[in-house]
Amino acid sequence: AAAMLKCGMSGSQVKVFGKAIQALSRISDELWLDPSEKGLALRSVNSCRSAYGCVLFSPLFFQHYQWSTSVKVNENDSKTSNLNCKLGMKSILPIFRCLNSLERNVENCRIFTRSDQCKVVIQFFCRHGIRRTHNVCFQESQPLQVIFEKSMCSNTLVIQPRVLAEAVVLFTSSQEEVTLAVTPLSVCLKSSSDEPMDLTNSVYSEMFVGPEEFDFFQIGVDTEITFCFKELKGMLTFSEATHAPIAIHFDFPGKPMALSIDDMLLEANFILATLADEPSRASSQQSLCLSQKQKRSDPMCSPNNNSKTGKNVTSKAPGCILRKTAPKRLYPNETQIDIPVLENCGSPIMKRVNGGDISEVPESSISDTEEMPGSSYLRKFSCMFFGAVSSDQQEHFNHPFDSLATASDTEEDMNNVGCRNSFNGTAANYFCII
């Protein structure tokens, strides 16, 4: 039997669904449709793995929702696999354009696909008996998922989208990064001071918001995190469709932050990498890890830091790992790696990774290596690695690398497989899923 998804929604539900797709399109050009018993998840990861978005629609969101996995029976065992469906945003975004008019005209929308066909069928049953059918080809690809423990973040803010929208209006669309600075007494959103000040253009803006404006305000650690503005805006436009408050979970610079919306029918999570502080004293080893921001539109890309070899990797290869989850068998030893640079910076994790064995990344997984100029640009974004989603979550958790071994053969997964060899782990607290 093939893996299958079949669901239906009303016109107003289509609007929310379409808004989710639009928000995820700000992250990348590809979208995974990932059905499970929890509902239909739409996932997107950007090419340099520094932003991840997932909108999970519960089965209750839909008028009807059916899904199944495929079962392959071999000699000794049977293997279940999900629908591994990846769509191009260029194909699907135009279908969900003009959401207001869709909401008005569409009475019913049905989405249907099977893993043995190569297309997703999206049908709009509109007024006046009009039926519009879209066939979108999909690529078979195992979705990536980020594991992020929101509850373990020391700082949590919950705010009405309107307030965030009012803050966001301050910044121009040319602003690539913004900084969120929090203390127990105040929250400030400001233009990132990293970017070189261009006299003709860059206005520095900041907005202070008092704690009373938040629905929930818990600041454990005074901190300033810098992240990509474009992705924040993406989440914000989606939140306007749901009217639910936005929760922001974060810790220190370098650790990813989460923007999430949780209402009864759906759960949206945008996990964004944040800029890591570099230490003030950089050893020669460290300086080789220094990366330059890519000049393209994707500001978050950071070439991988191959400290020992001095090579660096383009945005395609993942960077560093920052997530706290329970230590697992891969990292039984809590040995501290001897890192030449002392940290008085906010990102110890970054350091360990830098000092670690990234150098073992095999050449084959790295495309377009280039010599890293000794850059004085001291900051970089950390990227995140992701685990491939397997149908058995528990199995994945215990043997994350095993699940990677079953990942499909697309190039990005090759990168993942390659990189995992490198990471022999450092402190037990930090779990790398590549």
Add this chain to the structure above:
Amino acid sequence: MKFRAKIVDAACLNHFTRVSAMVAKLAKICTLRISPQTLNFILSDKVAGGGVSMWCELEQENFFSEFQMEGVSAENNAIYLELTSENLSRALKTAQNARALKVKLTNKHFPCLTVSIELLSVSSSSRIVTHDIPVKVIPRKLWKDLQEPTVPNSDVSIYLPVLKTMKSIVEKMRNLSSHLIIEANLSGDLNLKIETELVCVTTHFKDLGNPPLASEDASQDRDPEQMAEVRIDIRKLLQFLAGQQVNPTRAVCNIVSNKLVHFDLLHEDVSLQYFIPAFS
């Protein structure tokens, strides 16, 4: 050099925001001149601007509840700042429901015009928004290029039609030609003409009225029906018209035959003069 000013009245703030938005449409980079009584937005007729120049003047006491400035020196009590107009306009737009807006000249690694806004939020707590707009202080020796332009002796002076109408006509004409001829006479007739190889289009406005003659001599002998014309770059005219979001209180067009067209507008209490040279 010092400058600090405050606006507390909502109507004044909105008006100032509109003026700034208009300037942003007319000049990408402009000079802000601060003097004890007035604020000016200036675009001088450099080649870079295509010879277009602009002089916008407002009386500071019509806008600011507090206004203090100290110029370069006692004899030269003015400050000339160069800035990207859109930066100021955008910053002011964020002050929609402000309780108060303060502008001051600051030095944060480099000179800035700092706009701080106290916003009243729904939960009745205040939000403080600050924008630091980078500016360049213009040295004294360049001030001579930034003085109020002398109003030329025009051949014809006429009131303009509704600017929105004019704009939509010029927009259509722009698709056909890159130059446009403005001609007018002292009988209240104004024509906008384009001539290409394939087509000529003329739009006639009648009974617009002419302002009373300023000087007795020159225009006395002029035949009221005789047109004075000037050929200008259509995009410059369009840029000027696009900047006028609201129809002005008073709008006069002065034509110096084959040389220059001078638009003299009054938006409530803010005067705007805009000069477009003849196409050479």
